[in-house]
Amino acid sequence: MYRLFVAIDLPEQVKEAVTGIFNRGLAGARWVPPEQLHLTLRFIGDCAERTFEEIRGGLSAPKSAPFPLTIRGIGHFPPRGEPRVLWVGVEDSVELSTLQAKIEREIVSAGIEADKRRFSPHITIARLKDTPLARITHLEESNRQFSAAPFQVSEFYLYSSTLTREGAIHRREADYRLE
Numbered sequence: 001m002y003r004l005f006v007a008i009d010l011p012e013q014v015k016e017a018v019t020g021i022f023n024r025g026l027a028g029a030r031w032v033p034p035e036q037l038h039l040t041l042r043f044i045g046d047c048a049e050r051t052f053e054e055i056r057g058g059l060s061a062p063k064s065a066p067f068p069l070t071i072r073g074i075g076h077f078p079p080r081g082e083p084r085v086l087w088v089g090v091e092d093s094v095e096l097s098t099l100q101a102k103i104e105r106e107i108v109s110a111g112i113e114a115d116k117r118r119f120s121p122h123i124t125i126a127r128l129k130d131t132p133l134a135r136i137t138h139l140e141e142s143n144r145q146f147s148a149a150p151f152q153v154s155e156f157y158l159y160s161s162t163l164t165r166e167g168a169i170h171r172r173e174a175d176y177r178l179e
Contacts, residue, residue, distance in 0.1 A: 003053045003161045004044040006059065006103055007087070008153055010037050010123070014071055017148035018088055018125060021074065023139050028131035029086065032124055036170055039069075039090065039123050041156060042098045044112055048110070054110035056174045058156055062102035066154040066178045067095035071123065072147040074140050083136050084129075087122040088146060096121060099178075155179050 001123070015034045022031050044055065073089035090096065108114050128136070136145050158174040 001048060002173075003046050003163070004052065004055065005042045005159050005161060006044070006107075006156060007038040008041060008069075008156050009157055010039070010071075011151045014148045014151055016070065017146075018123065021139075021143045021146055022071040022125065026086075026126070026131060026135055028129045028138060030129070033125045033167070036168070037123055037125070038170075039118075039121060039157075041103050042107055042115065044107060047112065051110055051112065052173075054094050055107060055112070058106040058110050059103065059156075059158055059174065059176055061106055062099065062176075064093065064095065064099045064178045066152050067093065067099075068150045069093055069096060070147065070150040073117075074143045074146050075122075076128070076136055076140070082129065083131060083133060085124050086126040086128060086136065086139075087110075087124050090121040090123070093121075096153070096154055099153075103156075 015037050018037055019034050023029070047055070070091040071088055072091050075087055075089060076083040077085040077087065098118065104115060155175055155177045157172050157176070160171045160173050162169045164170070
């Protein structure tokens, strides 16, 4: 059984910019390790070996040219109720949305149910538990103008994820170049 997701990795300079806004004093925040920062294109979840093989092969089908991407802004999910995730956003990108839609079609064709949620590109930077909303709001306000230098997206990856007490361990299962 595999627990899968498809993602774009971030270049080191973008990871450095993102980790620069980490506030170690934010109560209840579990920060994502810098090496695990990524932009999820599709969380797939658990699947059997056969489905894994279909997905791994099918993801080589979506063709797309490399494109620029800019990380910008900060916020949290859900917007109402108790915050669970702190994230940095992504500037609107037609190329990113098009690539994600192609990936979604391939995953559905492998027998995985279509994602019911609208694609909302973001990079999770912390998971929150009992974090005071006022502290989150302060962190967001002080980083409202956050932006990292644009970078070129030239590939995406299929990852497996194993959950442990210390957090998730991600393993790259396949890589796909954009040409």
